[in-house]
Amino acid sequence: MASRSKLSQTQAAWLLLAPFLATYTLFLIYPFFRGVWISLYDWNLLAVAFNPDAKEFVGMRNYERVMWGKDITWSVLNAPVLQTLGLIGVVLSIILSRMGRLSRFNAIALGIGSVLLVILPGFHPAEGGRWYDRRFWPTVGNTLVFVGFTVPGVTISALVLAAALNRETRAMSILRTLFFLSQVLSVTVVTLIWQIMFSPRQGLIANITETFGGTPINWLTDQQFAMAAIVIATVWWSLGIAMILFLAGLQDISKDIYEAAALDNAKGARAFWYITLPNLTRTISVVVILQIILHFQVFGQPHLMTRGGPNDTTQVLVRYIYQTGFRDSELGRASAMAVFLFLIMGSFSIIQFVIGREKD
Amino acid sequence: MKYVLLTAAMAAGVATTAPAQEITLGRFFGACEDAGTDTTKTAGEACIIQSIINAADAELDGISITTLPTDWGNYYDQIKAAYAGGTPPDIHVMHRHRVPEFAGLGAIAEISGDLKAAGIDTSDWAPAALDAVSYNGGIYGVPMDFHANLWHVNMDLMAEAGLVEDGKPVLPTSPAELLAQAQQFKDATGQDYLAADFAQFPIGVRVVLALMWQQDANIFTDDGTATINSAAGQSAVTAITQLFDADLANPQLNYADSQQAFLNGEAGILVNGTWVVDFYTAEAAKEEVGLDNYYVADFPTLFATGATWADSHMWAIPASLDGDGRAAALKVLAFINDHNIDWARTGHMAVRTSVIESEAYQRLPHRDEYTGTAAIARDTPPSKRYGAIQDVLNRELQAIWLTGKEVEAALADAEIEVQDLLDR
Numbered sequence: 001m002a003s004r005s006k007l008s009q010t011q012a013a014w015l016l017l018a019p020f021l022a023t024y025t026l027f028l029i030y031p032f033f034r035g036v037w038i039s040l041y042d043w044n045l046l047a048v049a050f051n052p053d054a055k056e057f058v059g060m061r062n063y064e065r066v067m068w069g070k071d072i073t074w075s076v077l078n079a080p081v082l083q084t085l086g087l088i089g090v091v092l093s094i095i096l097s098r099m100g101r102l103s104r105f106n107a108i109a110l111g112i113g114s115v116l117l118v119i120l121p122g123f124h125p126a127e128g129g130r131w132y133d134r135r136f137w138p139t140v141g142n143t144l145v146f147v148g149f150t151v152p153g154v155t156i157s158a159l160v161l162a163a164a165l166n167r168e169t170r171a172m173s174i175l176r177t178l179f180f181l182s183q184v185l186s187v188t189v190v191t192l193i194w195q196i197m198f199s200p201r202q203g204l205i206a207n208i209t210e211t212f213g214g215t216p217i218n219w220l221t222d223q224q225f226a227m228a229a230i231v232i233a234t235v236w237w238s239l240g241i242a243m244i245l246f247l248a249g250l251q252d253i254s255k256d257i258y259e260a261a262a263l264d265n266a267k268g269a270r271a272f273w274y275i276t277l278p279n280l281t282r283t284i285s286v287v288v289i290l291q292i293i294l295h296f297q298v299f300g301q302p303h304l305m306t307r308g309g310p311n312d313t314t315q316v317l318v319r320y321i322y323q324t325g326f327r328d329s330e331l332g333r334a335s336a337m338a339v340f341l342f343l344i345m346g347s348f349s350i351i352q353f354v355i356g357r358e359k360d
Numbered sequence: 361m362k363y364v365l366l367t368a369a370m371a372a373g374v375a376t377t378a379p380a381q382e383i384t385l386g387r388f389f390g391a392c393e394d395a396g397t398d399t400t401k402t403a404g405e406a407c408i409i410q411s412i413i414n415a416a417d418a419e420l421d422g423i424s425i426t427t428l429p430t431d432w433g434n435y436y437d438q439i440k441a442a443y444a445g446g447t448p449p450d451i452h453v454m455h456r457h458r459v460p461e462f463a464g465l466g467a468i469a470e471i472s473g474d475l476k477a478a479g480i481d482t483s484d485w486a487p488a489a490l491d492a493v494s495y496n497g498g499i500y501g502v503p504m505d506f507h508a509n510l511w512h513v514n515m516d517l518m519a520e521a522g523l524v525e526d527g528k529p530v531l532p533t534s535p536a537e538l539l540a541q542a543q544q545f546k547d548a549t550g551q552d553y554l555a556a557d558f559a560q561f562p563i564g565v566r567v568v569l570a571l572m573w574q575q576d577a578n579i580f581t582d583d584g585t586a587t588i589n590s591a592a593g594q595s596a597v598t599a600i601t602q603l604f605d606a607d608l609a610n611p612q613l614n615y616a617d618s619q620q621a622f623l624n625g626e627a628g629i630l631v632n633g634t635w636v637v638d639f640y641t642a643e644a645a646k647e648e649v650g651l652d653n654y655y656v657a658d659f660p661t662l663f664a665t666g667a668t669w670a671d672s673h674m675w676a677i678p679a680s681l682d683g684d685g686r687a688a689a690l691k692v693l694a695f696i697n698d699h700n701i702d703w704a705r706t707g708h709m710a711v712r713t714s715v716i717e718s719e720a721y722q723r724l725p726h727r728d729e730y731t732g733t734a735a736i737a738r739d740t741p742p743s744k745r746y747g748a749i750q751d752v753l754n755r756e757l758q759a760i761w762l763t764g765k766e767v768e769a770a771l772a773d774a775e776i777e778v779q780d781l782l783d784r
C-alpha cells in the first residue's frame with residue numbers, strides 16, 4: 001500500500017502511457033521503419049518467406065525503378081496547362097502575401113505547392129527514353145484526381161446537409177441518422193450497392209435514364225465515367241463523419257450572432273455566407289485535411305468496382321502497392337511506393353498540425 | 361450430480377476415439393451455403409465442390425475439414441500472404457499456370473511418392489493432366505479438370521439469322537467470315553452477334569491469345585522474349601475490333617452484364633468458359649429466361665491452326681505440412697480425385713481417362729457438342745509472372761476497345777511491359 005504513494009507524477013504518467021506506447025511502437029513505429037528498410041532490398045514476398053537470405057540489398061534502386069526512367073529530361077512546356085497553373089499560383093502567393101491577404105504559412109504552402117506544380121509535370125522521357133515504370137506516375141495522377149474530386153464533394157455536400165439539418169426537430173434528427181447510416185457500412189457493401197446502382201442492365205440509374213428515353217451509361221467500364229462513379233460512391237459513403245463534424249461546429253456558433261444579424265436583415269443564404277462560413281473555417285480546414293489524408297489511401301472502391309480499369313483510369317496508389325506486393329510478390333518495390341505515399345500524407349499532416357497551432 | 365457429469369464426460373471420451381484431424385481448405389469458386397453431402401445432385405461450381413468437400417468431411421474417418429472464405433478476386437494474394445506468414449491452408453485449389461511460381465519457390469509439396477499410398481492412380485490421369493501438375497520432373501498436385509473458352513450459342517437467334525445447318529450453328533472459319541456472319545446476324549435479328557467480358561475479367565485477353573495461337577504465334581517465346589507487337593498480334597486484335605467498329609458487339613459489358621445479355625436473348629454468342637455449361641443449361645430450361653435453345657460449340661478456328669485458351673484446376677498441399685496432417689490432406693485429395701465425375705457436371709472436362717470414357721460422362725448435357733476442345737486447348741508458356749502479364753495484356757487490350765488507342769501502339773506498349781516483367 002505504501003508503494004503506491006511513492007510514484008511521482010512523471011512515473012505515473014509513464015506507467016499509464018506504457019500500454020499505448022508499447023502498442024504504438026510495436027504496430028506502427030516498428031512496421032514503418034521495417035517498411036523503409038524493406039524498400040532498400042530486392043525482396044520477393046514468397047522467396048524470402050522460405051529462405052530469409054533470398055533478399056538482396058539494392059540501395060535506392062527500387063525508388064529509381066519506380067519513379068525514374070531512361071533519358072528523363074525536363075522542359076517547361078511538357079504539360080503547359082498544369083505548369084501555367086503552377087506559375088499563376090507562384091505569382092498569386094507572392095502578391096497575396098505582399099498585400100497581407102494571406103498568412104505567412106498559407107503563402108508558403110501555396111508557394112511550395114505551385115512550385116512543385118511547375119517542376120514535377122515538366123519531367124518526361126526524351127526521344128528514345130522511357131519511364132522504367134510506365135504506370136506509377138499515371139497512378140499517382142489518378143489518385144490526385146480522385147482526391148481532388150472527392151474531398152470538395154464530401155466537404156460541400158456535408159456542409160450543406162449539416163446546415164440544413166441543424167434544427168432540433170424529430171424529423172431532422174431522423175434525417176441526420178439516415179444520412180449518417182451510409183458511413184457505418186463496410187466498403188464491400190457500399191461497392192455492392194453502387195455496382196448494382198450503376199449496372200447498365202439492372203441499375204436504378206439506367207432505369208431512370210431509359211424512362212427518359214436515354215441510352216444507359218456503362219458507368220464502370222466507360223473511361224469517362226469510371227472515376228466519376230467511384231467518386232460518387234465514395235462521397236455517399238463518407239458524408240457522415242464530415243457532417244457530424246460540421247454539426248458540432250455549427251452548434252458552437254452562438255445564437256446571438258444570428259439574432260443580431262437578423263436585425264440587420266441578414267437571414268438565410270446571407271447569414272450562411274457572412275456568419276456560418278467564417279465561423280466554420282477551422283472546422284472546414286480540419287475536415288478537408290482529414291479527408292485528404294483519408295482519401296489518398298483509397299483502395300476498396302476501385303478494387304471492387306472497376307479493378308482499376310478501364311485501361312488503368314481508376315488505378316490508385318494503394319491498389320498498385322497492393323498488387324506489386326501481393327500479386328507480383330515484389331515487396332521491396334511496393335515498400336518504396338508506400339514510402340512515397342507516406343511522404344505525401346505526412347506533408348498534409350504537417351499542414352494540419354501547423355494550422356491547428358496557428359489558430360491557437 | 362458430480363457423478364452424472366463425470367460419467368457423461370467419460371462416455372463422450374469413449375465415443376470420439378481419437379481427436380479428429382483438422383484440415384483447413386482454401387478454394388475459390390464462390391460460396392455455397394447449403395450444399396449438403398450428396399455430390400450427385402448439386403449444380404454450379406460453388407455448390408458441386410462444396411458438396412464434395414462436405415461429403416469428404418462426413419465420410420472420411422477422423423478428418424474434419426474447415427473451408428476458408430471462398431472469394432475469387434483476391435484468392436492468390438491471400439494464399440501468398442498465408443504462405444509468407446507461415447500459415448497456409450492444409451490443402452488448396454490453384455491453377456496449373458501458378459505451378460512454376462509456387463513449386464519453384466518450394467511452397468507446395470512434391471507428392472509423387474505419396475499418391476499410390478493415398479489411393480490415387482496417376483496412370484488413370486490423361487497425359488495432359490499429368491503434365492499440368494508436373495514441374496521439373498516432380499508432381500505438385502492432383503488435377504481436377506481442364507477448362508477452356510467455348511462459344512455458347514443461342515440457337516433460336518442463329519436460326520433466325522440463317523446460321524444453322526443440320527442442327528448445328530454455322531460458325532466462321534476466317535476473320536472476314538466472322539464479320540460477314542455477324543452482319544448477317546445483326547440484319548436478321550437486330551441483336552449483337554457476340555458478347556463477352558471485354559471490359560474487366562480477362563476473357564478478351566483469352567480470345568486474342570487464342571487467335572494468336574491459331575496463327576502459330578505467341579506472346580512470348582520459351583526463352584523469354586516478348587513477341588506481342590507482331591503481324592499475328594495485330595490481326596488477332598483486329599479480328600475482334602472489326603466487330604466493335606461495325607457495332608456488332610459491345611466491348612463495354614463486364615462479366616455479369618455480358619452473361620445477362622446472352623441469357624436475355626440479346627446476343628447470339630457468348631464467349632465464356634466450360635464452367636457455366638450446367639448453369640446455362642439450367643437457365644435455358646426456365647420459362648422466364650430469354651435463352652431457350654442452348655448449344656455449346658468449340659472455339660472456332662479463324663486462322664490456320666485450332667486453338668482455344670485453357671487451364672486446369674488442381675489441388676495442392678504445402679511443403680511444410682507433414683505427419684498426420686499430410687496423410688489426412690492426401691486422403692482428401694484422393695476423395696476429390698474419386699469424385700472427378702461429379703465435378704465434370706459443371707461443364708469442365710474430366711482429367712481421369714476412366715471418367716472420360718464412362719457413359720455417365722458422355723451423357724452429360726451438351727458434352728458431345730464440344731468434344732473438339734480438348735485437342736485445341738492451349739496456354740502461354742509457363743512463367744512465374746503469369747498474373748502480371750495477363751494484367752498488362754488486359755489493360756492494353758481494354759485501351760484499344762474501350763479508349764480508342766491505336767492497335768499498334770497498344771501492342772508495342774504491352775510488349776515493352778511484358779518484356780520488363782520477363783526480365784525482372
